[in-house]
Amino acid sequence: MSLYPTDLSPQNTAEEQQTGEPQKLSSAPPALEVDGIHLAFRKKRSLLPVLQDVSLTVKPGEFVSLVGPSGSGKSTLFHIIGGLLKPQQGHIRMHGQDVTGERGHISYMPQQPALFPWRTTLDNVLLGQENAPRNHTAAHSQYASERERREEARQWLEQVGLGPFAKAYPHTLSGGMQQRAAFLRALLSPQELMLLDEPFSALDALTRAEMQQWLLRIWERNRRSVLFITHSIEEALLLSDRIYVLSARPASVVHVVDVPFPRPRREEITLDPRFNEWKRTMTDWMRQERCRLDGGMEEHTESARKSPTNNGADQYE
Numbered sequence: 001m002s003l004y005p006t007d008l009s010p011q012n013t014a015e016e017q018q019t020g021e022p023q024k025l026s027s028a029p030p031a032l033e034v035d036g037i038h039l040a041f042r043k044k045r046s047l048l049p050v051l052q053d054v055s056l057t058v059k060p061g062e063f064v065s066l067v068g069p070s071g072s073g074k075s076t077l078f079h080i081i082g083g084l085l086k087p088q089q090g091h092i093r094m095h096g097q098d099v100t101g102e103r104g105h106i107s108y109m110p111q112q113p114a115l116f117p118w119r120t121t122l123d124n125v126l127l128g129q130e131n132a133p134r135n136h137t138a139a140h141s142q143y144a145s146e147r148e149r150r151e152e153a154r155q156w157l158e159q160v161g162l163g164p165f166a167k168a169y170p171h172t173l174s175g176g177m178q179q180r181a182a183f184l185r186a187l188l189s190p191q192e193l194m195l196l197d198e199p200f201s202a203l204d205a206l207t208r209a210e211m212q213q214w215l216l217r218i219w220e221r222n223r224r225s226v227l228f229i230t231h232s233i234e235e236a237l238l239l240s241d242r243i244y245v246l247s248a249r250p251a252s253v254v255h256v257v258d259v260p261f262p263r264p265r266r267e268e269i270t271l272d273p274r275f276n277e278w279k280r281t282m283t284d285w286m287r288q289e290r291c292r293l294d295g296g297m298e299e300h301t302e303s304a305r306k307s308p309t310n311n312g313a314d315q316y317e
C-alpha cells in the first residue's frame with residue numbers, strides 16, 4: 001500500500017521499521033519551519049498579543065507535538081500554518097518554500113471528526129483528495145487514477161478495521177471509528193504535512209488509549225510529517241519525536257523536549273520510570289505556565305521551589 005506523493009517509499013519505510021529510526025534526510029529542508037511568528041488579535045481599541053516569536057521545526061517524517069496551557073494560542077498557530085490567518089511578523093516555510101498566508105498546503109484533522117453525514121465512510125475518506133488544491137492533485141494524479149484511489153482507500157479501511165463500514169454512513173459509527181475515518185482522510189490527502197488538533201480529546205479514556213496505539217502503529221508504518229496538538233503530556237511523550245512546550249499567552253516556546261524513547265513504541269513504555277520522570281517534569285512546567293496565566297506567580301514560585309521534580313528540570317531541554 002503506497003502513500004503518494006510523499007517521499008516515503010515502501011523501501012524507506014521498511015528500512016525505518018528495521019532500524020526504528022526516522023528518515024535521515026539531513027540535507028532535505030524541514031517539512032515545516034515556523035519562524036519567528038508574532039500575532040496579536042485586535043480587540044476593539046486594544047490588541048491581544050497571542051503569539052510572540054514562536055519558532056519550531058518538523059523534519060520530514062517526524063512526529064512533533066505542541067503542548068501549552070489552554071488559551072495559549074495553539075489553535076491560532078495551526079490557523080497561521082494552514083494559511084487561515086496571517087501573522088504580523090514571521091514566516092511559515094514548508095519544504096523550503098515560503099507559504100506564509102497560503103492555504104492548501106496541509107492536511108488537517110480537527111478535534112471533532114467532521115464527517116459529512118450524507119457521504120459514506122469511503123466517500124468521506126476520499127474527500128481530502130477531492131478537495132486538494134490543483135498543484136497537489138496534479139502531482140497526485142501521476143500516481144493514481146480515481147479507481148485506484150478508491151481501491152487504495154478501501155484497502156486502508158480494511159487495515160484499520162473499517163472495511164465492513166465502507167458503505168455505512170457516519171451516524172452508524174462509534175466515536176473511535178469516526179476518528180479513524182477522519183484520520184484516514186487526512187492521511188490519504190496528498191499534502192505531506194498533517195496537522196492534528198487534539199484529535200482524541202472528545203473520546204472516553206479507554207477509546208483514547210486504543211486510538212493512541214492505533215495511531216502509533218499506523219504512523220510508524222508511514223512516517224508522515226505530523227504536528228500534533230494535545231493537552232495530554234502522556235500522549236505527547238508516547239507519540240512524539242519532539243515536544244514544544246508553549247508558555248501562557250502571549251505564547252513563546254519555553255521548553256523543547258527530544259523524546260528519548262526508541263521506536264517502535266508501545267503502551268508498555270508508559271510504565272518505564274524514565275517516562276514517569278519526564279511526565280512529572282513536564283507536568284510541573286505546565287503548572288508553572290498555568291499559574292502565570294492565572295496571575296498566580298507568587299503561589300507558583302513557592303510550589304515550584306518545594307517540588308522535588310523541579311530539580312534540574314532544565315536539563316531536559
Ligand SMILES: Nc1ncnc2c1ncn2[C@@H]1O[C@H](COP(=O)(O)OP(=O)(O)OP(=O)(O)O)[C@@H](O)[C@H]1O
Binds near residue numbers: 042076
Ligand atoms: N479570532 C479571534 N479573535 C480574537 N481573539 C481570538 C480569536 N481566536 C482566538 N482568540 C483568542 O486567542 C487566544 C488563544 O486562543 P487559541 O484558541 O489559539 O488557544 P489554544 O491554546 O488553542 O486554546 P485551547 O487549548 O483551549 O484550545 C484566546 O485568548 C482566544 O480567546
